[in-house]
Amino acid sequence: MVSDLERARLTRPGAADDELLIELAECVLEELDLSPAVDHAIVASFRDVVRIEEADIDWSGHISWTSDGLVITVNAAHPRPRQRFTALHEVVHTFFPGFSMQTQYRCLPSIANGLVHPGDPAVEKLCDAGAAELLFPRRPFLNDLTGNTMTSSLLRGLATRYEASLEATARRIVTLNSEPTLFIAFEVSRKPSQPNNSPALRIQYHYSSGQWPFIPKYKAAPDDSVFYRAILDGASDEVTSLASLGMPQIDNAHVSAIYSPYYDNNGDLHMRVLAVITRPVHTGERRG
Ligand SMILES: [Zn+2]
Structure with a gap:
């Protein structure tokens, strides 16, 4: 299946992924007619996430397929504002090719270098940038x-x-x-x-x-x-x-x-x- 980011790349050849993610985020917010403070749960639901749950984990969060469907897990110990950013970071993973092939971990900076599979640093950076676009509409x-x-x-x-x-x-x-x-x-x-x-x-x-x-x-x-x-x-x-x-x-x-x-x-x-x-x-x- 072609991901949204791949489709955007085909529509605008030569545009950088960060520019395309800004546009994809804007499309989502417009489609949902959301204004600040953006409801991260509505955005997640729009991207086929069936629920966002809290767990005692050592990293910020991850997105994975379960028997119910796509689930985002966030760190139960983190304050709600931080959980909102994490949830939107995980949502942005759904724009990327092959995102569903493996669980995506959002790591704490302190454990990014080893203990937990941190994913591709370039993708993680783009997901942070995309999360900022969703949380703070431009x-x-x-x-x-x-x-x-x-x-x-x-x-x-x-x-x-x-x-x-x-x-x-x-x-x-x-x-x-x-x-x-x-x-x-x-x-x-x-x-x-x-x-x-x-x-x-x-x-x-x-x-x-x-x-x-x-x-x-x-x-x-x-x-x-x-x-x-x-x-x-x-x-x-x-x-x-x-x-x-x-x-x-x-x-x-x-x-x-x-x-x-x-x-x-x-x-x-x-x-x-x-x-x-x-x-x-x-x-x-x-x-x-
Ligand atoms: Zn990530």
């Missing part, structure tokens, strides 16, 4: 961004409106914002190469659009920074230099940071700060 999300200053309350407000996690919302802002935008996740941790040093609020990973300098992993944010203040105040906003993060070229960044702690599978608390950073485009500078 047109309403762009309308919500346009004319609004990026602040921590806007980030929180968008996460609430789309019933999505703060991180998924921040990543969507990076993808769709017209200004160069940088998302950084910090955690209070020790530098792996210096396990005996005292913990600090360190960069764990980042995601960006437009041009940014090199972002050093594990760089610590100072105790008097806007990032650290988010832990004390819950959220913080400031126009500031990023010199203390090793980016002296960025002297007028608009930082919105939110404290977003979480517990891992072992029940350990992680003191995490999520930050969205924008900066004005200088005249003559090309947008990347």
Whole structure:
């Protein structure tokens, strides 16, 4: 049987799969006449999923054939916004050729390198991108961004409106914002190469659009920074230099940071700060 993605490839030869998935997602949302917050269960049902169930699993979720039909399983311990993203990620697998041939696992990043069959990384990335298209429909999300200053309350407000996690919302802002935008996740941790040093609020990973300098992993944010203040105040906003993060070229960044702690599978608390950073485009500078 020809999959939807293969059919789309034939209709638009030369178009990249990520572009085709944007169109496929838009078609689904239009067909179902869904607006935010998109009901992920309706989308799944439209793609012939008979049910979405929770289970105690070590990864985020998977989609598989059962005697009843196609079933999506999501991690019972994950918060609902995260389960919604996972369910939509699994839905996007149904666009791909041969998706039903094997169970598709959505892995936790920490176990992506071995314990559970993680699938093709390129396909997994496309399924994440497709899930973002379904969870944050492009047109309403762009309308919500346009004319609004990026602040921590806007980030929180968008996460609430789309019933999505703060991180998924921040990543969507990076993808769709017209200004160069940088998302950084910090955690209070020790530098792996210096396990005996005292913990600090360190960069764990980042995601960006437009041009940014090199972002050093594990760089610590100072105790008097806007990032650290988010832990004390819950959220913080400031126009500031990023010199203390090793980016002296960025002297007028608009930082919105939110404290977003979480517990891992072992029940350990992680003191995490999520930050969205924008900066004005200088005249003559090309947008990347
Ligand atoms: Zn997957």
